[in-house]
Amino acid sequence: MDLSNKGFAQAAAVVVGAGYLVGGLVGFFVTGFDNFVSDTDYTLLSLDINPFHNVFHVFVGAYLIIIAQFGRPATEGALIGGGAVYLVAVFLGLTDNLQILSMQGAGATDNILHTISGSAALGVGLLSVSRNARSERLGDPLQQR
Numbered sequence: 001m002d003l004s005n006k007g008f009a010q011a012a013a014v015v016v017g018a019g020y021l022v023g024g025l026v027g028f029f030v031t032g033f034d035n036f037v038s039d040t041d042y043t044l045l046s047l048d049i050n051p052f053h054n055v056f057h058v059f060v061g062a063y064l065i066i067i068a069q070f071g072r073p074a075t076e077g078a079l080i081g082g083g084a085v086y087l088v089a090v091f092l093g094l095t096d097n098l099q100i101l102s103m104q105g106a107g108a109t110d111n112i113l114h115t116i117s118g119s120a121a122l123g124v125g126l127l128s129v130s131r132n133a134r135s136e137r138l139g140d141p142l143q144q145r
Contacts, residue, residue, distance in 0.1 A: 006068065007072050007075075007128065007132075008124070008128060009068075009072060009075045009076050009079055009124055009125060009128035010068040010071075010072060010075045011068075012079070012124050013064040013065070013067065013068040013075050013078065013079060014064070014065055014068045016061075016064060016117065016120075016121070017060070017061045017062065017063070017064030017065040017068070018061065018065065019061070020057045020058075020060045020061030020064065021057070021058055021061025021062055021065065022061070023044070023057050023061070024053075024054045024055065024056070024057030024058035024059075024060075024061060025054070025058060026044065027044050027049045027051075027053065027054035027057065028051065028054050030042050030043075030044050030049060031049055031050055031051050031054060032051070033051050034051070035050060035051070036050065036051045036052050037050065037051075037052045037100050038050055039099040046109045047109050047110050047113060048108055048109070048110055052100060060082065063078065063082075064078065064079075064082070072128065072132065075125075075128075076125045076128050076129050076132075077125070078125075079121045079122070079124055079125030079128075080121075080122055080125035080126060080129075082118075082121050083117075083118045083119065083120070083121030083122030083123070083125060084118070084122060085118070086114045086115075086117055086118030086121065087114070087115070087118040087119070087122065089114050089118070090111050090114045090115050090118060093108055093110055093111045093114065094111055
């Protein structure tokens with residue numbers, strides 16, 4: 001996949017999506033498919049996982065990779081929406097309300113990863129929207145990515 005003709009938001013979505021896709025797939029080697037939504041003791045790189053958590057990350061990774069192929073506006077929307085969802089997951093994880101994903105309260109390392117990735121996705125999406133809106137107002141089509 002050639003990222004050279006993609007804008008920053010699209011390239012970021014593909015790279016982050018690949019990371020989540022690979023992480024979710026590797027997670028299945030740790031968890032298998034048993035205890036699908038149980039609060040397990042399985043970890044991957046100190047992140048709490050269960051099979052449902054893996055499915056979620058595979059879905060998010062594939063979604064980001066696919067949506068990046070539909071152009072800048074779709075990718076920006078996906079990053080903004082996805083970033084917001086991840087930040088809600090942080091809140092739910094901190095309040096110990098995401099046992100279905102095997103996230104175990106305020107001390108869960110997942111909350112750190114979700115804070116970083118949610119904030120980054122939200123920030124990249126908003127920055128791309130702002131940058132492209134400015135370029136369109138100024139009439140510089142070469143800067144619109």
